[in-house]
Amino acid sequence: MKESTRTALLVTARTLVAAACLTLVVTARTTVGWGNLLVMLAALAGLLVLLAAYNRRFR
Amino acid sequence: MTTLSTPTPPPGSTNHASKSAPVGGSSRRGTRGPARRRGNTRFVLACLLPALVLFAVFMVVPTMNVFRMSFYTWSGFSPDKRFVGLDNFSRLLDDEQFVRAFQNTVALLVVVTVVTMGMGLFLAAIMTRQRLRGRNLYRFILYIPNVLSVVVIAAVFSAVYDQENGLLNSTLRLLSLDGLQQVWLGDQKLVVYSVAIAMVWQSLGYYMVLYMASMSSIPEELYEASALDGASAARQFFAITLPLIWQNLRTTLTFFIMSAVNLSFVLVRAMTGGGPDGSSEVLLSYMYKQAYTNSSYGYGMAIGVVIFAFSFLVSLLVSRATRREPLQF
Amino acid sequence: MTTIKSSSRPRRGRALTYALVIALALAIAVPVAWVLLASLKQKSEFFGSPWTLPKGLHSANYVHAFVDAHMGQYFLTSVFVTVLGLVLVLAVSVPAAYVIARYEFRGRRVVETALLAGLFVNVNYIVVPIFLMLVDWDRALIDVFPGGFFIDNPSVLSLVYAATSIPFTIYLLTAYFRSIPVEYEEAAAIDGASRFRIMTQVMLPMARPAVTTVILFNFLAYWNDFIIALTLLPGEGKTLQVGLLNLFTAQKAAADYGRLYAGMVIVIVPVLILYAVIQRRLIEGMASGGVKG
Known part of the structure; x- marks a missing residue:
């Protein structure tokens, strides 16, 4: 039971982070500027970190 | 040489087995x-x-030459070529249009990759697992955009997006949803996503068919066994399907970065020309414009260096992040 | 309760799947089919609802596209460029791939790594340097060819297509050659066949599936390209895609839809027919690669 709650929490957290990164990319684009570009690149990096974190236990 | 006496299976069926066979000519012929x-x-x-x-x-x-010429100013045609060091790059820092093109590239890359790969995997999984009737017909249709040229796709989408008589707006009118009508290619905020839809339309079928091909080689017994354990379809997807096609997914994802950067350029070039007012410009189209139309060859190549660095870096990171030991089944 | 649930859920899921897949298939089929139909419409029919069928078979659009817009002539250019490109790429890639797969030689790893890196360089990244290089060569040879040789030459366009698809082609072919057991070559070598004969008469026929895949993918790439063709053929002799792009640009200004859609049909139909004929091959071939340039 405890194990399954942990998994559920982890899945939810990852989904939320992914959604947040996507939202950041879309919203930061609306204004032109280096700051916004950096935010977008950070969000892209966030998605990649998430991918790596998901992949970690399979390596 | 003694292996000659043993009958050899036909090629094609031996894809996996023969990899362990001794290969290499000179050791043999030497x-x-x-x-x-x-x-x-x-x-x-x-x-x-x-x-x-x-x-x-x-x-x-x-x-x-892309890298070398980024340190020069040169119109491309005149013999007048001058070394300016990093000047072209420092000019990039003040170029709003460049920043906008970069932002559009990143946005298209992220959104299109997530949507295409996500939908492609999902559709491939349900179409393989549920054995829909008429599967081959759907596969045939969904793959069609991949054989069409980008010019054709741009023209198809201009018919879809046309403000007055476009398929999209007139359908919305038929459904009395007039409020949802948009100037799809004329709205500075929207145009990038209109391009994104065309990109997904073009590439979704390709990846879906590709994943279907590799999913259909997963043995059915694996699913039957886990179904006996009471695993849901979603669980089966993450526990069986995804790990078994991971190498394939990894390759496609790594190469998708480059092909998305490229596709966004080709579509923008044919569909919007970067407009309205530069709002749909992407890095490659901006490079092309600077180097070719505007004859600032050196400056264009500085943009080219950024594109190379960016797409190579992202591909590398994706490939690193998705590395696994190959799994056999 | 539980029995109802377990039987109705999969069924509802199936219905949803059908709905989703059919919607997607329609989203792809309808615009394409619409273009095919619209190519038969008269000018006046383009104003008003797009969801009407053409009133009659208005074939004048095709005459306009073929003759006035030179699409017939561009078609031939495209056929020439594509065929020559395919011949060139196979002529240089098959031997190279075979040697890389089967021979040990110094620098093999360097060659392989360089070609692998080449997979990450898209042609469109380097089209401007290629163009300027060709302009440069033309300038150097101005005494021999006053009119220029490299720019506006369909054969050179083929050569550029072939050269820039070498990494992908060798990558696929090498993998396939490696999967063929060496016994066939050993048998042929014992029979006294020369190296060249072993390559062309023993290995090439066996690599036919991979060669077909390579031809299909390169065919689509060459036939559908317009960026390189636009850059390297700025003069009168255009390829089909560039001709279509011109019709497309002209339509934006003059609202001459009929000619554009007829032009599109001329471009789409041959590829669609080919696709319908070879689709199984194409899809099987994809499973072996996964790399798309």
Whole structure:
């Protein structure tokens, strides 16, 4: 039971982070500027970190 | 040499088994003496040189020129060529249009990759698992955009997006949803996502069909066993399907970065020309414009260096992040 | 309760799947089919609802596209460029791939790595340097060819296509050659066949599936390209895609839809027919690669 709650929490957290990164990319684009570009690149990096974190236990 | 007596299976069916077979010509032929080996060198050179020369002249040299010319100012046609160091790059820092193109590239890359790969995997999984009737017909239709040229796709989408008589807006009118009508290609905020839809439309079928092909080779018993354990379809997807097609997914994802950066350029070039007012410009189209139309060749190549660095870095990171030991089934 | 649930859920899921897949298929089929139909419409029919069928078979659009817009002539150019490109790429890539797969030689790893890196360089990244290089060569040879040789030459366009698809082609072919057991070559070598004969008469026929895949993918790439063709053929002799792009640009200004859609049909139909004929091959071939340039 405890194990399954942990998994559920982890899945939810990852989904939320992914959604947040996507939202950041879309919203930061609306204004032109280096700051916004950096935010977008950070969000892209966030998605990649998430991918790596998901992949970690399979390596 | 004794293996000659054993019957060999036809090629194609031996894809996996024969990888362990001893491969490598000279170790085998080398035993026949130095004369044969010298002939080998000549044969290898004759076979290899034409391809390598073409590759060097039309790919290696132009690629190095992108990097070299980013340190010069040059109109491209005049003999007047001047070394300016990092000037072109510092000019990039003040170029709003460049920043906008970069932002559009990143946005298209992220959104299109997530949507295409996500939908492609999902559709492939349900179509393979549920054995829909008429599966081959759907597959046939969904793959069609991949054989169409980008010019055709741009023209198709201009018919879809047309403000007055476009398929999209007139359908919305038929459904009395007039409020949802948009100037799809004329709205500075929207145009990038109109391009994104066209990109997904173009590439979704390709990846879906690709994943279907690799999913259909997963043995059915694996699913039956886990169904007995009461695993849900979603669980089966993450526990069986995804790990078993991971190498395939990894390759496609790594190469998708480059092909998305490229596709966004080709579509923008044919569909919007970067407009309205530069709002749909992407890095490659901006480079092309600077180097070719605006004759600021050196400056264009500085943008090219950024594109190379960016797409190579992202591909590398994706490939690193998704590395796994290959899984056999 | 539980029995109802377990039987109705999969069924509802199936219905949803059908709905989703059919919607997607329609989203792709309808615009394409619409273009095919619209190519038969008269000018006046383009104003008003787009969801009407053409009133009659108005074939004048095709005459306009073929003759006035030179699409017939561009078609031939495209056929020439594509066929020559395919011949060139196979002529240089098959031997190279074979040698890389089967021979040990110094620098093999370097060659392989360089070609692998080449997979990450898209042609469109380097089209401007290629163009300027060709302009440069033309300038150097101005005494021999006053009119220029490299720019506006369909054969050179083929050569550029072939050269820039070498990494992908060798990558696929090498993998396939490696999967063929060496016994066939050993048998032929014992029979006294020369290296060249072994390559062309023993290995090439066996690599036919991979060669077909390579031809299909390169065919689509060459036939559908317009960026390189636009850059390297700025003069009168255009390829089909560039001709279509011109019709497309002209339509934006003059609202001459009929001619554009007829032009599109001329471009789409041959590829669609080919696709319908070879789709199984194409899809099987994809499973072996996964790399798309």
